[in-house]
Amino acid sequence: MANPSSLAASLSPEASPDLVKRAELSEIDASTKAPAIFLLGSSVLWLLLGTVFALIASFKMHSPNFLGDYEWLTFGRIRTAHLNAVVYGWSVNASFAVAIWLMARLARGVLRHTGLLFTATVFWNLGVTIGIAGILLGDSTSIEWLEFPPYATPLLFVAYALIGAWAIITFRFGKSNHIYVSQWYILAALFWFPWLYSVAQIMMIFSPARGTVQSLVNWWFAHNVLGLWFTPIGLAAVYYFLPKVLGKPIHSYYLSVLGFWSLAIFYNWAGVHHLIGGPVPVWVQSAGIAASFMMVVPVVVTAINHHMTMVGSFGALKTSPTLRFIVFGAVSYTLASLQGSSMALRSWNEVTHFTHYTVGHSHLGMYAFFTMVMFGAIYYILPRILLKEWPSAPLISVHFWTTAVGVIFYVVAISVGGLKQGFEMNNADIPFIETVKNTIIYLELRSYAGVLMTVGHIAFAVNFTWMLAKRRKAGATAPTLFRTGPEIELEASAR
């Protein structure tokens, strides 16, 4: 490859005074290439595999005899393999790629010694592979969100530590002395995750706490993986790409700071809402409910900030796939969070807890918000590190529409079914088996939605592979945008 920075600079659509700075950015992008491509490639593979697991699990829920004779495909294992494949395989790999790329860009630091970083990412994926195989073969711990058998987790931890250290080193030695709000989120997430993970591993698996203290640790961990890892990474991406693609600064700097700190303070107490009515001290449950409700603050603040940034620019949704996915994700974040707060209220929890409604909620969060934001980010990042266009615009459209319609359909179907299940379950006059039969139709609808989303994932994977394989064409460097925004990372005091 010729010197990528000069190449990029000469191809820049904007022959502007920024040329030098753009060259620097290209150099930074280029330095992230090997690890980012490996991470994104693995994440796409895990997405496909996780989707296959999901479909099998979903079909089994309404047709329990489907593949019923295979022990390794039994519902309890395949459902667990699905969760771990899409969480630790797809979502974490994608988060790593996005976090490292954003960090390098925002800190204006070239990623160094990428060989070691690359090794760490290989180890991470090795750990996930071993973990998933372990689950399917019967070594699952059956601790929600921590199912990987104990022989897989130390590898994951070491790999994580290296990757996190790399991002922080890049931050520390970058040239920028301004810390943009996306970086706050990423730094916090990088620091929080190993803390959560190590405490959970020790107190649940290596030296288990007694009785239901385990359950508290379990949900403290599991909910915080969502709140203190995926949410910050997702929001970091929204805070970066929204203004970037629109070409205007984020609406309010102060709101973004308020949003960050209120999230940091309230979210980490919220996990106990998974244990409402359970055999743990009631005061912790109440604290969890209060914190869950207080989450309305960061969510509304963030929603206002994002919405006010969008106002007047909705036309751009037509032209930028990145923006479409990101805005869909941002709106879903607001909805999922407000729904989550409501589900923590005792009277509503009494109905929704233990039902499929919760499954709908988690897909609204992890899919409609997080996954869609990651899709958007990948549509932006990949062309910049490969210096190529996405090969097929129709495939991008197919990807967007099938996943967007699919996930809405999914969440609506399963939520309606879940509510029905919840209300009926609380009415002891209805025999249990009737409540089960009444959910079947909704579980079938959920499977159809899943098929639709699968189509989108295949379109995405085809486009992705095609992109890697095709040759670079001269003349295009900003394919997913029609307008190039101001470089957030280049403004001395970006607000």
Added chain:
Amino acid sequence: MNRAPLIFLGIFFALAFSWTGIVLVNQISYGDLTPVYDENDGIAYPQALPGIAQQGRLVYQDLGCVYCHTQQVRRPGFGADIERGWGERQSVARDYIREPRVFLGSMRTGPDLRNVGTRYVDTPTSKAGSEWHHRHLYDPQITSPGSNMPPFKFLYETRKIVGEPSVNAITHLLPEQYQPEAGYEVVPTKRAESLVAYLLSLKDTYAYPETNNVYVEPAPEETKAAGQKEESK
């Protein structure tokens, strides 16, 4: 201005707060809860599971039953757990202290199993409880048509009868369409036996001092609900 250290401190204390509050404080306050010794029975409750049930617990774990079944009974008035006959009283923290891994669960695709050992029972003269479980596990459609619980046929072995038929065979419990070829029998594996032993052992029938406050006399409807339960078996 370099605000990184300040931001970092904030980030640190945010999580330290809940780590202290949720994990540490509870570990200190009830992490060493002990069994209650009953002078009359000469037994410390909760009792440890018998060895074979401990094995069954691991089967329960590796097959992921926890993703469809909870093991926690909510208090009267909060949900219909008691009315559905899932327990006589709310589950309390002490119930779980002997369990190396706690399976509270978060999903009730199927019923709560905390006290399933009181619903399907073996007596010295009858194996009705185990038999029900074997038929149900072999294929839930046998006992509960319309269920979406998966079949666990793979926990059973279909093998040729050599000499005398096995005393453990469940062939005679299975309906027509599940019968193996003549000369063959269906026998539970060790894992199936231990899983059933585990299910039979699941019950929190002992009242601790702390459950006296939460235990409420069964409401009249309960007998009705329990009656229906009997029918649906």
